[in-house]
Amino acid sequence: MTVLRSVVLGCGSYLPERILTNAELATQIDTSDEWIVQRTGIRQRHIAAEGEFTSHLAINAARSALTHAGVDAQSIDLIVLATSTPDNTFPATAVAVQNGLGIHHGAAFDLQAVCSGFVFALATADNFLRSGAFKRALVIGAETFSRILDWNDRGTCVLFGDGAGAVVLDAQAQPGKSSDRGVLTTHLRSDGRHKSKLYVDGGPSSTRTVGYLRMEGREVFKHAVGMITDVIVDAFEASRTTAEDINWFVPHQANKRIIDASAHKLHIAPQKVVLTVDRHGNTSAASIPLALGVAVADGRIKQGDLVLLEAMGGGFTWGSALVRW
Numbered sequence: 001m002t003v004l005r006s007v008v009l010g011c012g013s014y015l016p017e018r019i020l021t022n023a024e025l026a027t028q029i030d031t032s033d034e035w036i037v038q039r040t041g042i043r044q045r046h047i048a049a050e051g052e053f054t055s056h057l058a059i060n061a062a063r064s065a066l067t068h069a070g071v072d073a074q075s076i077d078l079i080v081l082a083t084s085t086p087d088n089t090f091p092a093t094a095v096a097v098q099n100g101l102g103i104h105h106g107a108a109f110d111l112q113a114v115c116s117g118f119v120f121a122l123a124t125a126d127n128f129l130r131s132g133a134f135k136r137a138l139v140i141g142a143e144t145f146s147r148i149l150d151w152n153d154r155g156t157c158v159l160f161g162d163g164a165g166a167v168v169l170d171a172q173a174q175p176g177k178s179s180d181r182g183v184l185t186t187h188l189r190s191d192g193r194h195k196s197k198l199y200v201d202g203g204p205s206s207t208r209t210v211g212y213l214r215m216e217g218r219e220v221f222k223h224a225v226g227m228i229t230d231v232i233v234d235a236f237e238a239s240r241t242t243a244e245d246i247n248w249f250v251p252h253q254a255n256k257r258i259i260d261a262s263a264h265k266l267h268i269a270p271q272k273v274v275l276t277v278d279r280h281g282n283t284s285a286a287s288i289p290l291a292l293g294v295a296v297a298d299g300r301i302k303q304g305d306l307v308l309l310e311a312m313g314g315g316f317t318w319g320s321a322l323v324r325w
């Protein structure tokens with residue numbers, strides 16, 4: 001028996017040129033490199049240039065993923081772009097990306113699940129590919145969080161950065177075993193009771209403004225590890241795998257303490273954890289594909305490896321995905 005799987009053909013990423021270090025931030029607000037590193041593991045973040053939009057970052061990441069995959073843009077018939085910082089309220093940033101890549105067929109849409117956006121987008125594209133509705137997808141996470149930060153709020157502005165990452169998924173027949181290449185299982189959750197713990201205080205329907213990010217950091221922290229580990233246990237059970245089988249853990253990069261605590265609770269060895277939060281900060285939906293880009297480029301993630309993805313963020317939303325590279 002064969003089944004359709006969404007096989008990763010390639011990945012790519014893009015970071016804006018400008019780097020903002022903790023030391024530079026400390027000259028603008030009452031903070032220090034020591035506080036930020038100790039509480040979060042973040043040392044620097046990238047900031048998009050004036051006139052550089054989410055779609056521009058996404059197009060660069062998508063081009064790099066297409067090149068890495070060795071496929072032509074015209075072979076893509078689905079684009080799912082996860083972002084909470086779209087160029088405009090509408091149309092979807094995904095159609096700007098589609099047009100920028102010269103693709104005028106198939107479908108392109110945005111998906112909004114804040115920091116869990118990439119996992120939600122991967123699961124969405126995977127379901128479309130496995131159903132046979134589309135054959136080849138670009139799944140993109142792209143953000144310009146610097147545009148929705150209150151740069152006077154030291155509790156939030158030190159945490160986030162800009163960037164984009166993308167993967168190319170291809171529907172391929174596989175034997176239907178856990179040794180198959182491709183997305184093996186995805187698990188998505190949300191609970192709106194927590195919606196006011198991490199939100200943006202503006203929007204087209206409520207205030208007619210864009211608004212700024214607001215967060216009760218300690219509340220988010222309190223729930224993060226439990227939610228992350230629950231949904232990873234779901235992935236292990238559904239795929240009959242264990243932490244031992246995992247080659248690489250590529251979590252959402254929000255805070256090194258959350259990542260370390262989650263890996264420890266799941267008995268995932270520290271050397272299997274891909275960490276980029278020090279260099280990128282929290283890039284929300286872009287953080288996982290950016291981290292994948294780093295670990296593939298430096299030769300850690302190789303074909304056949306079992307890669308565990310996980311994210312948690314505003315909503316709350318949270319999710320996991322298990323992918324055989």
Ligand code: UT7
Binds near residue numbers: 158224
């Ligand atoms: O993608 C998912 C989204 N977000 C997250 O995962 C974030 C989850 N939360 C966290 O990572 C942490 O809660 C933070 C890193 C945001 C904050 O760490 P914390 O240990 O929870 O600190 P806190 O907010 O409880 O603040 C402790 C102290 C406070 O001072 P007092 O009241 O004890 O005098 C803050 O005013 O640290 C102060 N503080 C700062 N000090 C220097 C807050 N931000 C800063 C700062 N620099 N940037």
